[in-house]
Amino acid sequence: MKSKTDAKLVVVMSKHFRKLLQIDRKETACHGVTLSQHYVIDALNRKNELTMNELSQEIGLAMSTLTRIVDGLVRNGYINRFPSECDRRKVCVILTDDGKELANNLAQCSQAFWAQVLASIPDEKKRDMVESFKLLNEALDSTDNACDKESNCYVTAKKRQPKSGGMIC
Numbered sequence: 001m002k003s004k005t006d007a008k009l010v011v012v013m014s015k016h017f018r019k020l021l022q023i024d025r026k027e028t029a030c031h032g033v034t035l036s037q038h039y040v041i042d043a044l045n046r047k048n049e050l051t052m053n054e055l056s057q058e059i060g061l062a063m064s065t066l067t068r069i070v071d072g073l074v075r076n077g078y079i080n081r082f083p084s085e086c087d088r089r090k091v092c093v094i095l096t097d098d099g100k101e102l103a104n105n106l107a108q109c110s111q112a113f114w115a116q117v118l119a120s121i122p123d124e125k126k127r128d129m130v131e132s133f134k135l136l137n138e139a140l141d142s143t144d145n146a147c148d149k150e151s152n153c154y155v156t157a158k159k160r161q162p163k164s165g166g167m168i169c
Contacts, residue, residue, distance in 0.1 A: 024038070027113065033073075037069055038106060039059045040059060041073070041102060043055060043058045044093060044094065044103070045100065049092055050093060052067070052093060070093060077096055077098050077099075078096055078099035079093050079095060
């Protein structure tokens with residue numbers, strides 16, 4: 001850490017991310033789905049029809065993990081899975097009517113939650129928060145979460161890779 005402020009910021013961000021994850025888990029559990037299932041449903045609600053590869057990239061899950069999640073959603077009647085018309089090697093997924101209804105319920109609950117949270121934040125602070133979150137997202141986008149077990153380094157800068165091929169921690 002460069003400074004005490006950096007260390008404090010890491011603590012605040014970690015608490016913030018954990019709290020949001022806890023809230024997300026509780027909210028989705030109320031609807032009878034896991035957080036990962038919620039991510040799949042949300043992605044399909046936004047994108048309509050996706051191949052399994054596209055869905056895997058969209059939500060950042062390994063194909064084997066995604067297949068297990070999709071299997072459960074198919075069993076529960078929220079997703080249909082079928083071969084692509086263009087390329088029979090590809091598998092497509094789409095929300096069923098029940099899946100669309102669940103996606104809408106999840107979205108409504110999320111909107112109501114965020115409306116309540118944002119109502120307690122003064123408007124002038126919201127503008128500052130938008131800029132701060134933009135900076136944070138840019139910083140997160142500039143890192144790669146690859147794990148290098150030899151150096152025990154979990155995050156490396158994408159833009160500043162050393163020429164020697166070593167890791168920057």
